[in-house]
Structure formats: C-alpha cells, structure tokens
Amino acid sequence: MAATEKDASDVELHEKAGRKPPRFTDTTLRDGHQSTLATRLRGEDIFPVAEEMDKAGFWSMEVWGGATFDVPTRFLNEDPWERLKRLKSLVRNTPLQMLLRGQNLVGYRQYADDVVEAFVDKAAEHGIDVFRIFDALNDERNFISSYRAIKKAKKHIQGTICYSLTQRHLGGEEIVFRDHALFVKMSDIACMRREARHSALGNLNAPSCPKGRHISFSDVQLNIRNSLCFLVLCCVEGGAGCINAFADASACE
Numbered sequence: 121m122a123a124t125e126k127d128a129s130d131v132e133l134h135e136k137a138g139r140k141p142p143r144f145t146d147t148t149l150r151d152g153h154q155s156t157l158a159t160r161l162r163g164e165d166i167f168p169v170a171e172e173m174d175k176a177g178f179w180s181m182e183v184w185g186g187a188t189f190d191v192p193t194r195f196l197n198e199d200p201w202e203r204l205k206r207l208k209s210l211v212r213n214t215p216l217q218m219l220l221r222g223q224n225l226v227g228y229r230q231y232a233d234d235v236v237e238a239f240v241d242k243a244a245e246h247g248i249d250v251f252r253i254f255d256a257l258n259d260e261r262n263f264i265s266s267y268r269a270i271k272k273a274k275k276h277i278q279g280t281i282c283y284s285l286t287q288r289h290l291g292g293e294e295i296v297f298r299d300h301a302l303f304v305k306m307s308d309i310a311c312m313r314r315e316a317r318h319s320a321l322g323n324l325n326a327p328s329c330p331k332g333r334h335i336s337f338s339d340v341q342l343n344i345r346n347s348l349c350f351l352v353l354c355c356v357e358g359g360a361g362c363i364n365a366f367a368d369a370s371a372c373e
Contacts, residue, residue: 143362145178145179146182148173148366149161150184152367160196170207181215182364183211185226216247217278220243220251220266230262237265244275249275254282258282
C-alpha cells in the first residue's frame with residue numbers, strides 16, 4: 121500500500137474511533153541535540169536540512185530556546201538571533217517553536233518583568249510562533265509575565281507541566297489551562313503500569329485543556345526506535361493530541 125493510501129486509512133480509523141489522528145512536533149533542532157550532543161549543532165549543520173524538514177508536515181518544529189541561546193553565544197561564536205531569523209526564512213510552512221523557562225527566559229536566574237516582555241517580543245518578531253513555557257518546580261507564578269507577553273504578541277501559548285513518578289500532585293486534581301494548550305513532560309511514562317498511564321493522562325482532561333495535550337518524554341536513553349514507538353503508543357492510547365520526538369539519528373550514539 122502506498123504511503124499516502126496508508127495515511128488516509130489511518131485517518132479514517134481515528135475518525136471512526138471518534139478522535140483526531142495525533143500530530144507531531146519535531147524537536148531535533150533543539151531538544152534533540154541539546155540532550156544528546158550538548159547543543160553543539162552549528163548553523164552550518166542545521167540550515168541545509170531545515171527546508172527539507174519543513175516539507176514533512178510537522179505540527180511545529182522546536183528550533184530555539186533552552187540551551188540553544190546560551191551555547192551558541194558562549195561556545196560556538198554564533199548569534200542565536202541570527203540563527204532564528206535564518207531558520208524562519210527557510211522554514212516557511214511549519215510553525216517555529218521555542219522552549220522558554222518562564223521567568224528565567226533562556227538563562228539561569230529570574231529576570232524582571234520588563235526584560236521578559238522585551239525578550240518575548242523580540243523572539244516573536246524574529247520568527248517564533250509557539251512558546252512552550254515551563255517551570256522546573258511547576259510554580260505557576262513564574263508563568264504569569266511570559267504568558268502576558270506572549271498573548272500581547274498574539275502567539276501560541278503552550279503551558280507545561282513536568283510530571284514524574286515522584287510527583288503526586290496530579291493524582292486527583294483537575295488541571296485547568298483555560299484557552300491554552302498543555303504540554304506534559306512525562307519522564308517516567310515507560311515505567312508506569314497501563315492503568316497509571318491512563319490515569320495520569322486522563323486527569324489532564326479535554327475540558328480543562330480545549331486546545332489539546334502535547335506529550336514529550338525526557339528519558340533520553342529511551343529515545344531509540346523500539347522504546348520510542350512504545351512510548352508514542354502509550355501516549356496516543358491515553359488521549360495525547362500531539363507527540364514530541366526527535367530524529368533517530370540524533371538519539372543514537
């Protein structure tokens with residue numbers, strides 16, 4: 121069966137089951153090389169493949185934020201703002217996404233509200249369409265300034281919850297993100313029993329998050345083909361609307 125025919129049949133199966141087929145965010149150009157290559161991909165490594173990746177049909181491409189601001193400046197002698205502008209000129213069809221550390225932005229301390237607003241404004245101006253915001257301690261107070269700035273820039277907000285087996289605050293509580301999408305870092309999902317996985321994902325229910333749930337996994341050692349397929353299946357079974365993953369080539373040493 122041709123790939124397009126198979127894709128169409130997969131869509132029909134999802135529609136019959138009363139759910140949309142999952143979408144995908146590619147994180148190779150940010151989390152992929154940050155987690156496996158110490159964020160050492162240079163612009164000359166990234167730009168040649170960017171246009172081809174744009175043709176793949178991803179929901180978004182995560183290309184900036186996290187350590188991709190710090191490392192080019194300190195170690196690669198590159199301007200991260202120029203990298204973002206160049207990527208935007210090459211990737212014309214797929215929304216570009218960044219990881220923002222809430223009040224910490226892309227640094228390692230908290231910054232003043234006016235700095236947060238100015239940074240978000242410039243990131244949007246240079247090409248970021250989707251802002252994924254997280255706080256390592258899930259302290260929602262560190263989201264407020266960046267949320268306001270992103271809404272002012274009229275860009276997509278993706279609120280984040282960091283979840284692992286050691287955190288119990290998702291046990292029976294309803295998580296409300298109003299009109300924003302929700303992203304969940306499921307660091308221990310592969311270790312959970314099936315019922316526990318469905319419970320964890322189910323508590324982040326659709327009414328509390330009308331723009332959908334996006335799932336990623338931070339177990340870098342599991343990002344090899346067989347384990348990754350298993351994790352994706354777990355998330356889709358649990359109702360995830362978008363799966364985040366990076367290319368096998370950057371996941372295997």
